[in-house]
Amino acid sequence: xxxxxxxxxxxxxxxxxxxxxxxxxxxxxxxxxxxxxxxxxxxxxxxxxxxxxxxxxxxxxxxxxxxxxxxxxxxxxxxxxxxxxxxxxxxxxxxxxxxxxxxxxxxxxxxxxxxxxxxxxxxxxxxxxxxxxxxxxxxxxxxxxxxxxxxxxxxxxxxxxxxxxxxxxxxxxxxxxxxxxxxxxxxxxxxxxxxxxxxxxxxxxxxxxxxxxxxxxxxxxxxxxxxxxxxxxxxxxxxxxxxxxxxxxxxxxxxxxxxxxxxxxxxxxxxxxxxxxxxxxxxxxxxxxxxxxxxxxxxxxxxxxxxxxxxxxxxxxxxxxxxxxxxxxxxxxxxxxxxxxxxxxxxxxxxxxxxxxxxxxxxxxxxxxxxxxxxxxxxxxxxxxxxxxxxxxxxxx
Amino acid sequence: xxxxxxxxxxxxxxxxxxxxxxxxxxxxxxxxxxxxxxxxxxxxxxxxxxxxxxxxxxxxxxxxxxxxxxxxxxxxxxxxxxxxxxxxxxxxxxxxxxxxxxxxxxxxxxxxxxxxxxxxxxxxxxxxxxxxxxxxxxxxxxxxxxxxxxxxxxxxxxxxxxxxxxxxxxxxxxxxxxxxxxxxxxxxxxxxxxxxxxxxxxxxxxxxxxxxxxxxxxxxxxxxxxxxxxxxxxxxxxxxxxxxxxxxxxxxxxxxxxxxxxx
Numbered sequence: 001x002x003x004x005x006x007x008x009x010x011x012x013x014x015x016x017x018x019x020x021x022x023x024x025x026x027x028x029x030x031x032x033x034x035x036x037x038x039x040x041x042x043x044x045x046x047x048x049x050x051x052x053x054x055x056x057x058x059x060x061x062x063x064x065x066x067x068x069x070x071x072x073x074x075x076x077x078x079x080x081x082x083x084x085x086x087x088x089x090x091x092x093x094x095x096x097x098x099x100x101x102x103x104x105x106x107x108x109x110x111x112x113x114x115x116x117x118x119x120x121x122x123x124x125x126x127x128x129x130x131x132x133x134x135x136x137x138x139x140x141x142x143x144x145x146x147x148x149x150x151x152x153x154x155x156x157x158x159x160x161x162x163x164x165x166x167x168x169x170x171x172x173x174x175x176x177x178x179x180x181x182x183x184x185x186x187x188x189x190x191x192x193x194x195x196x197x198x199x200x201x202x203x204x205x206x207x208x209x210x211x212x213x214x215x216x217x218x219x220x221x222x223x224x225x226x227x228x229x230x231x232x233x234x235x236x237x238x239x240x241x242x243x244x245x246x247x248x249x250x251x252x253x254x255x256x257x258x259x260x261x262x263x264x265x266x267x268x269x270x271x272x273x274x275x276x277x278x279x280x281x282x283x284x285x286x287x288x289x290x291x292x293x294x295x296x297x298x299x300x301x302x303x304x305x306x307x308x309x310x311x312x313x314x315x316x317x318x319x320x321x322x323x324x325x326x327x328x329x330x331x332x333x334x335x336x337x338x339x340x341x342x343x344x345x346x347x348x349x350x351x352x353x354x355x356x357x358x359x360x361x362x363x364x365x366x367x368x369x370x371x372x373x374x375x376x377x378x379x380x381x382x383x384x385x386x387x388x389x390x391x392x393x394x395x396x397x
Numbered sequence: 398x399x400x401x402x403x404x405x406x407x408x409x410x411x412x413x414x415x416x417x418x419x420x421x422x423x424x425x426x427x428x429x430x431x432x433x434x435x436x437x438x439x440x441x442x443x444x445x446x447x448x449x450x451x452x453x454x455x456x457x458x459x460x461x462x463x464x465x466x467x468x469x470x471x472x473x474x475x476x477x478x479x480x481x482x483x484x485x486x487x488x489x490x491x492x493x494x495x496x497x498x499x500x501x502x503x504x505x506x507x508x509x510x511x512x513x514x515x516x517x518x519x520x521x522x523x524x525x526x527x528x529x530x531x532x533x534x535x536x537x538x539x540x541x542x543x544x545x546x547x548x549x550x551x552x553x554x555x556x557x558x559x560x561x562x563x564x565x566x567x568x569x570x571x572x573x574x575x576x577x578x579x580x581x582x583x584x585x586x587x588x589x590x591x592x593x594x595x596x597x598x599x600x601x602x603x604x605x606x607x608x609x610x611x612x613x614x615x616x617x618x619x620x621x622x623x624x625x626x627x628x629x630x631x632x633x634x635x636x637x638x639x640x641x642x643x644x645x646x647x648x649x650x651x652x653x654x655x656x657x658x659x660x
Contacts, residue, residue, distance in 0.1 A: 009527055020496050020523045022453045024548040024573055026555075165459055166450065175452050183574040185550070282496040282523070283450060295471045296501030297449040 011199020016315035019198040028185040033200040057086045060215045073366035079379040080216045089381030090240045091122035097208035099126035102189035109133040109188040113177045115170030116306030117149025119193030124158035134158040137177040139169035194237025195314035198285025209243025230255040233378040234357040236308030238317045240380035256326040259361040261303035265332035270302030274313040275328040288315045304333035305353035335360035352381035398565040402600040416628030418445035419475045420465030437642040439488045446494030453522035455577035479514040493520040504535035518542030556596040566600045577629030587620035
């Protein structure tokens with residue numbers, strides 16, 4: 001493994017990460033950093049979070065052995081079932097954890113960005129649970145495309161602000177949430193949705209999502225008598241992936257694979273594969289890989305899966321890529337759709353289109369593993385939300 | 398730039414620092430507009446480098462940036478244009494831009510080129526103190542300046558951390574908000590200026606949300622800036638067909654605005 005020089009500053013993973021924000025955002029970020037160091041590890045926070053994750057969200061989630069697919073693929077395929085969580089995806093782990101932190105910091109208002117609406121729904125849910133005011137920023141285009149999730153957020157009591165600036169998508173929603181936070185920092189906490197953004201968010205989000213990997217690691221040992229041979233997760237911003245992969249980083253025998261969204265697949269197509277197809281730069285407060293032009297302007301990303309549709313990727317992933325610990329692959333829209341259908345038909349589980357990218361990689365590469373190898377996939381969310389969209393591409397008899 | 402501001406102050410007025418986005422109002426008209434702003438008597442001009450994701454900017458400057466980018470505005474174009482017009486501006490020039498376009502251009506190349514074409518320094522709104530070492534290292538050999546930005550929520554303690562790295566002038570962001578924002582809290586601005594005055598030994602420029610010179614009258618006489626940055630309101634004026642000179646005249650003719658205490 002190659003070692004990269006660490007910039008001797010807080011919030012860096014190798015040379016990625018940092019805190020590239022206006023000076024006026026430094027005080028609230030330092031406040032969150034202090035809460036991460038002082039409130040989060042404390043007994044009160046940990047015990048409340050544990051109870052909520054168990055009684056409200058349904059943790060621990062099980063691992064499921066895919067019997068039919070295992071026979072077909074010649075490997076043992078296990079799924080970590082984050083799709084069974086309250087609100088239908090891993091996003092609640094982070095939203096609930098940050099909202100609890102906000103509550104204990106004395107904040108009365110939480111804000112969030114959302115693309116597809118999943119993180120917005122998770123934050124609105126947590127805000128309702130804690131009696132916090134909630135404002136969700138969502139690109140105007142996404143508000144149109146994701147109407148059911150907009151209704152869910154509103155039903156949960158959140159205010160949804162349609163962002164009309166820039167490309168009117170997720171990246172602009174993040175810009176607008178950061179702007180709003182500048183002017184409302186006294187009573188407001190920004191509940192950042194993925195393992196990116198300015199320090200301390202990449203670390204905070206990982207700390208709240210790594211419950212996935214900690215559980216799965218113990219469950220694999222109990223269930224199979226040992227560690228898996230490989231762990232696979234989809235990567236957009238990278239929160240579900242860092243959550244399941246991080247607890248395995250020290251296990252050198254375990255192959256770790258992150259699967260990015262390659263879009264439609266023709267050369268030069270719009271995609272969301274910032275590690276494979278992007279270059280290092282600075283966006284949303286962090287140094288990370290970005291889809292950008294030669295002049296540093298950010299390109300629009302694209303994926304059939306709205307939850308992976310982001311032009312950057314969390315800084316810790318870029319670091320894990322550079323040191324060679326995690327292999328980052330690409331799956332294309334049509335492969336994800338085929339995997340979406342295959343898991344539904346073969347195992348009776350409808351996966352999110354995001355998670356379908358991880359499954360697609362396994363279906364394509366199971367033959368690279370010795371027969372009987374144990375593969376663990378993070379099934380980060382359920383696919384009910386994707387049905388209407390997927391049906392544009394899938395023909396059912 | 399410090400001398401420029403102090404000279405304005407000596408003549409009894411607040412120094413004027415207009416901001417204009419590169420490529421505004423159009424790529425063709427930009428250089429002429431910049432020349433007019435300079436000829437109007439601007440002491441320093443901030444040239445805004447458009448970025449697709451300008452998180453410190455309000456809707457007016459974001460929209461203008463996007464229009465400039467749609468015309469393929471680039472940092473290279475700005476620097477080549479300045480090279481062709483080197484020496485033709487009486488005002489000092491600074492580039493105000495977000496980190497990513499500068500990083501992609503290459504910080505060392507940026508510093509060398511900017512020094513060669515007559516730029517005096519940089520304002521980088523997404524570069525707080527902790528992230529400045531690489532930038533400062535790149536520009537130091539060329540004797541260029543990275544302007545310090547502080548806001549109403551910057552503690553005096555933190556200002557003191559900035560002080561050793563603060564040269565030429567310090568930019569005080571008047572609002573907890575974005576460019577073009579509305580500031581109704583005179584006392585908060587006055588407090589920030591007073592605290593900055595006690596910490597920094599360079600002149601103070603006030604910006605974000607300044608529209609008319611009378612806004613400075615509202616500040617107590619011991620809490621007035623040495624320079625005023627005017628961006629959004631100027632761009633709106635030009636976009637509505639007005640001339641830079643007409644907009645800047647009241648600012649430049651306003652006497653007796655200088656801060657009492659000497660920077």
